[in-house]
Amino acid sequence: MNSARVKKFYYLMKLGREFELAAKREYMKGNIAGFLHLDIGQEAVSVGTMQAFDKGDVFTHYREHVLAIARGMEPKHIMAELFGKKTGVSKGKGGSMHLFEPKLDFYGGDAIVAGHLPIATGCAYARKIQGENAGVFAIFGDGASNAGAFFESINIASAWKLPIIFFVENNYYAIGTHISWVSPFVELYNKAKNYMPSKRINGMDVCEVYNAVMEAKEHIENGLGPYFIEAETYRYEGHSMSDAGKYRSEEEIEIFKRRDPIENLKKKALELGIVDEKYFQEADAKVEKVVNEAVEFAASSPEPEDYELFEDVFCKECENALP
Amino acid sequence: MLYREALNKAIDESMAADESVVILGEDVGRYGGSYRVSEGLFSKYGEKRVIDTPIAELSIVGNAIGMAIAGLRPIAEIMTVNFSLLAMDQIINHAAKFRYMSGGKMTIPLTIRMPGGVSRQLAAQHSENYETLYSSIPGLIVLAASNATYAYYGLKSAIFLNDPVVFLEHELLYPMEMEFKELKNFDPFKAEIVKEGKDLTIITYLKMRYDVLEAEKELRKAGIDVEIIDLNSLRPLDIETIANSIKKTKKCVIVEEDHKTGGMGAEIVAQIQEKCFYDLDAPVLRIAGEDVPIPYNRKLELLSIPTPDKIVKKILKWKAENGI
Numbered sequence: 001m002n003s004a005r006v007k008k009f010y011y012l013m014k015l016g017r018e019f020e021l022a023a024k025r026e027y028m029k030g031n032i033a034g035f036l037h038l039d040i041g042q043e044a045v046s047v048g049t050m051q052a053f054d055k056g057d058v059f060t061h062y063r064e065h066v067l068a069i070a071r072g073m074e075p076k077h078i079m080a081e082l083f084g085k086k087t088g089v090s091k092g093k094g095g096s097m098h099l100f101e102p103k104l105d106f107y108g109g110d111a112i113v114a115g116h117l118p119i120a121t122g123c124a125y126a127r128k129i130q131g132e133n134a135g136v137f138a139i140f141g142d143g144a145s146n147a148g149a150f151f152e153s154i155n156i157a158s159a160w161k162l163p164i165i166f167f168v169e170n171n172y173y174a175i176g177t178h179i180s181w182v183s184p185f186v187e188l189y190n191k192a193k194n195y196m197p198s199k200r201i202n203g204m205d206v207c208e209v210y211n212a213v214m215e216a217k218e219h220i221e222n223g224l225g226p227y228f229i230e231a232e233t234y235r236y237e238g239h240s241m242s243d244a245g246k247y248r249s250e251e252e253i254e255i256f257k258r259r260d261p262i263e264n265l266k267k268k269a270l271e272l273g274i275v276d277e278k279y280f281q282e283a284d285a286k287v288e289k290v291v292n293e294a295v296e297f298a299a300s301s302p303e304p305e306d307y308e309l310f311e312d313v314f315c316k317e318c319e320n321a322l323p
Numbered sequence: 324m325l326y327r328e329a330l331n332k333a334i335d336e337s338m339a340a341d342e343s344v345v346i347l348g349e350d351v352g353r354y355g356g357s358y359r360v361s362e363g364l365f366s367k368y369g370e371k372r373v374i375d376t377p378i379a380e381l382s383i384v385g386n387a388i389g390m391a392i393a394g395l396r397p398i399a400e401i402m403t404v405n406f407s408l409l410a411m412d413q414i415i416n417h418a419a420k421f422r423y424m425s426g427g428k429m430t431i432p433l434t435i436r437m438p439g440g441v442s443r444q445l446a447a448q449h450s451e452n453y454e455t456l457y458s459s460i461p462g463l464i465v466l467a468a469s470n471a472t473y474a475y476y477g478l479k480s481a482i483f484l485n486d487p488v489v490f491l492e493h494e495l496l497y498p499m500e501m502e503f504k505e506l507k508n509f510d511p512f513k514a515e516i517v518k519e520g521k522d523l524t525i526i527t528y529l530k531m532r533y534d535v536l537e538a539e540k541e542l543r544k545a546g547i548d549v550e551i552i553d554l555n556s557l558r559p560l561d562i563e564t565i566a567n568s569i570k571k572t573k574k575c576v577i578v579e580e581d582h583k584t585g586g587m588g589a590e591i592v593a594q595i596q597e598k599c600f601y602d603l604d605a606p607v608l609r610i611a612g613e614d615v616p617i618p619y620n621r622k623l624e625l626l627s628i629p630t631p632d633k634i635v636k637k638i639l640k641w642k643a644e645n646g647i
């Protein structure tokens with residue numbers, strides 16, 4: 001454990017947590033609508049992966065706010081997107097599920113389960129022939145690991161030795177369906193182990209996530225082909241704000257809350273004496289400020305103009321632009 | 324009766340009446356369905372007949388076709404039409420074609436339920452209307468339930484028809500309280516005349532029925548006596564009911580939520596001009612969704628689809644322009 005890194009992990013996870021809590025509040029107030037999938041409980045995965053995989057291309061699904069923050073997107077532009085404002089990362093057109101930032105090689109925010117996996121695989125192919133060894137990071141849920149697109153992707157990536165990390169967030173549920181009802185095993189790294197190195201890790205521990213992705217990164221950068229990581233994790237909230245999550249027992253939720261990634265990191269760092277209490281207080285205060293500013297920014301930003309409805313369907317700059 | 328309760332009743336009674344009826348889909352069992360349509364069925368009929376599937380739409384429909392071949396009457400639920408695109412190969416290349424390419428030997432009694440439409444700020448990947456993708460395919464029946472009565476009788480008919488049926492629902496209708504009418508005779512392929520009138524025919528289906536009903540109140544104030552037709556069946560299309568109405572009113576407007584280009588209205592207009600060209604006093608007016616993916620922002624979302632207010636304005640403008 002290195003002090004600077006622990007501080008960074010803590011700050012980003014806390015920022016992610018508080019951002020999500022603020023999003024939840026704003027949803028209850030009616031400032032955010034549609035499907036809002038919160039990442040609360042899963043911050044170690046979002047932060048650990050993005051801190052390790054700091055170059056390369058990232059493809060993700062709809063539960064992506066904290067991943068986007070950890071990748072370097074501005075919380076205020078994400079919050080503005082959740083509010084559907086013109087200043088949002090997708091100009092208010094995509095909402096919570098569709099955060100994109102090509103400048104950060106962050107390509108969504110795809111809400112068709114497993115739909116991004118063949119795309120990520122194709123991107124990895126391109127990176128390979130372009131001689132770019134940073135490769136691709138594709139993150140998805142346990143539910144997605146049952147889709148045809150998943151199996152096609154691990155096959156192709158393995159057959160062609162593509163530089164891609166497949167990272168499954170196994171939080172045991174796809175909406176209300178438990179993974180054990182629809183998969184012959186709950187330890188999902190089994191699905192890939194004949195295709196590529198595959199391991200299962202504790203996704204509630206940010207350091208473990210970080211180290212696993214660092215290892216995977218080295219593997220793909222050395223041209224050894226794809227790599228598979230399964231992180232055990234848990235969402236404390238329902239699938240989205242439209243789901244009360246009643247299919248899970250209080251005991252089950254408690255078990256995972258006791259493994260809370262943020263609290264446990266703090267506790268461990270204090271015990272080991274590598275970060276002092278003062279840092280955590282300062283970090284918390286800063287988080288509060290950043291989140292409040294994000295909400296204020298989103299609330300005070302303008303709505304998109306009516307004419308914007310018809311923009312961005314086709315390329316405006318292209319010479320052969322369609323009307 | 325709630326719209327979703329009417330669907331539930333149709334499935335429940337069909338399962339009770341015939342052991343071969345099964346349902347499968349994502350979250351249909353223990354969870355009770357993401358729109359609560361299959362609530363209570365898992366505990367009543369058990370996991371053999373109420374099947375929680377993985378997120379694998381191609382397999383949901385493909386497996387259902389296999390079950391149908393084996394003699395079951397499966398009801399496949401696709402969580403929303405947007406995800407049915409993953410199953411399109413099974414629906415179109417397989418389900419729709421087996422009877423024909425086997426010279427009539429194969430029978431696929433399959434119902435594929437799917438809700439769609441613009442709900443509330445679900446953005447581009449969760450807001451589509453894909454009825455034309457299915458209604459353009461020979462070998463598929465496409466029904467669209469706008470109300471509890473048709474949801475109940477239409478779905479029951481679909482389950483016991485011996486051909487594949489795409490059964491369309493609309494996400495905003497599920498929690499709506501609706502009047503339920505007991506019917507003695509029911510023809511799933513017949514359009515409903517929701518309101519009789521003599522000045523103008525409005526053709527619609529699914530959720531737009533309610534927007535049209537709202538608009539009608541305003542049009543009535545403007546002295547226009549509107550006849551409203553709800554299609555119920557998109558394929559086959561009940562062109563007779565449409566033609567009879569146009570003979571009377573001489574004017575026709577189509578209101579649909581899907582994109583205008585290549586939308587349902589395009590096919591309806593084509594059939595109208597074949598059948599009723601000389602009955603018309605003016606070109607048919609199409610009021611449809613804009614040709615853009617559906618945006619998240621609420622204001623833009625509402626701009627992208629017909630609303631009661633827009634329906635009224637467009638009709639008044641069209642009347643003025645055509646001097647009718």
Ligand SMILES: Cc1ncc(C[n+]2csc(CCOP(=O)(O)OP(=O)(O)O)c2C)c(N)n1
Pocket residue numbers: 063111112113114140141142143144145169171173174175239349378380402406409
């Ligand atoms: C192809 C497709 N089918 C169904 C859905 C509806 N849906 C959205 S999220 C989801 C569950 C996904 O679960 P998982 O992959 O485990 O991710 P988690 O939500 O747990 O992060 C489902 C079924 C969808 N978006 N796309």
Ligand SMILES: [Mg+2]
Pocket residue numbers: 141142143169170171172173174175
């Ligand atoms: Mg999951």
